[in-house]
Amino acid sequence: MSKRVTKNMQDEISAIKTFAVFIAIIAVIICIYFVIIKNIEPIEDKTVDIAGYSLSFDSDVYDIEIGQREKLDINFVSGNIVDTSLLYSSSDESVVSVDNNGYIDALSIGQAVIKAANAEGKLSAEITVVVHNTGELSSAMTTTTTAVTTAPVQTTTTVTTTTPIVIDWEVEVESIALSKSEISLDIWEIEMPMVTMLPSTAKDKSERWSSSDESIAVVDAYGNIRGVAPGQCVITVTSVNNPNLSASVNVIVSSSSLVEGVTFIDGIMVVNKSYPLPVDYVPQSTNDYGLDDMCYSAYLDMKSDAQDDGISLYISSAYRSYSTQSSLYSNYVANRGQQAADTFSARAGYSEHQSGLAIDVNEVSDAFIGTPEAIWLAEHAHEYGFIIRYPEGKSDITGYKYEPWHIRYVGIETATHLYENELTIEEYLGIDSVYAE
Secondary structure: OHHHHHHHHHHHHHHHHHHHHHHHHHHHHHHHHHHHHOOOOOOOOOOOOOOOOEEEEOOOEEEEEOOOEEEOOEEEEOOOOOOOOEEEEEOOOOOEEEOOOOEEEEOOOEEEEEEEEEOOOOOEEEEEEEEEOOOOEEEEEEEEEEEEEEOOEEEEEEEEEEEEEEOOOOOOOOEEEEOOOEEEEEOOOEEOOOEEEEOOOOOOOOEEEEEOOOOOEEEOOOOOEEEOOOEEEEEEEEEOOOOOOEEEEEEEEEOOHHHOOOEEEOOEEEOOOOOOOOOOOOOOOOOOOOOOHHHHHHHHHHHHHHHHOOOOOOEEEOOOOHHHHHHHHHHHHHHHOHHHHOOOOOOOOOOHHHHOOEEEEOOOOHHHOOOHHHHHHHHHHHHHOEEEEEOOOOHHHHOOOOEEEEEEEOOHHHHHHHHHOOOOHHHHHOOOOOOOO
16 A cells, blocks of 8 residues: 555655646746847848839830830939849739839730839839730720718719720830930940830831941940940930930940950950959949840840740859859869869969850750750841850860850950851950960
């Protein structure tokens, strides 16, 4: 009997100890919360005060015909906000897609809300994009509210009616204007003035850009203007729908310390084994890949047209910083030896990828050779301003093995000349590509 009592007492003591341990754990957790967690000071918000700054679209609704690609006009009063890049998103990418340059593509009939926000997310603006077919019926909604009093109760009835309205989408562009009459650029700097074409319901608001002197400044199909050399010229945008309408901006280009240490020959940025880039050189970029903006715009055009031909292109490698290239090259040297590494990888500072003007597409290996994508690229890249930078049979000139996946942006005119004459940049400019050692 005494043994049973002793065992029961031991069980009770064990249970009490277990409960005490549990209570102690809870107490410790509570202490941690009140002593440590609750007393942690919130991280100080060091972002700039955005009072007085603004971000807005030119209108609340934007009409676009299915299949068209256009740029949204946006007003950004950025003040002293350091990062002025904008991030765009679409509420329905099956209807309207948008890139980070503000270009929208109308993919299917319907509507989507496009949102633009600054990098910190404190400034934002929205616009409703309506995609239609020519002559499509639009609907206008009217709301009528009627108050009816029947003693002793008053009731309110709201009636919403939808009335179809035919909008004439066949109208021509009647006016065209640019947001600036004069732009000052440093060499290699890019700026894009905003274009306004009215009426907003014009069927075709596509643009055609031109430069009066491409040795001073060049412009791409989207209106990105780049300074090439000191001087003045006029950049003109013309309505494709109504060629009699145009608007111009005077461009003044001056030399710049931003590109000190960068070699330009005949308006071409040269980067090879003989001509390096400064350690701190970074291309002017607003896209997710860090590519030069004109290069990226040209790539998007090429990718779209390639897709129409059943060819799928994608970016495998774009901009690389000096430090990234240094690590990459060092790994190749460690695994393959310096002599072998120098045939396919650039030393830090000597890589075209740091310029933001070079892209490795699709598979970065010899398996890409002879594929439909490689063949299409070799035949059409120049139409968009790209060249196959390291062509077959010219490794003694370029310093690198054949790389059909490595394309370099030089502009349509130069790329076409190099393609038609089967020239490399080194041959065209009469320069070498050899390390000084």
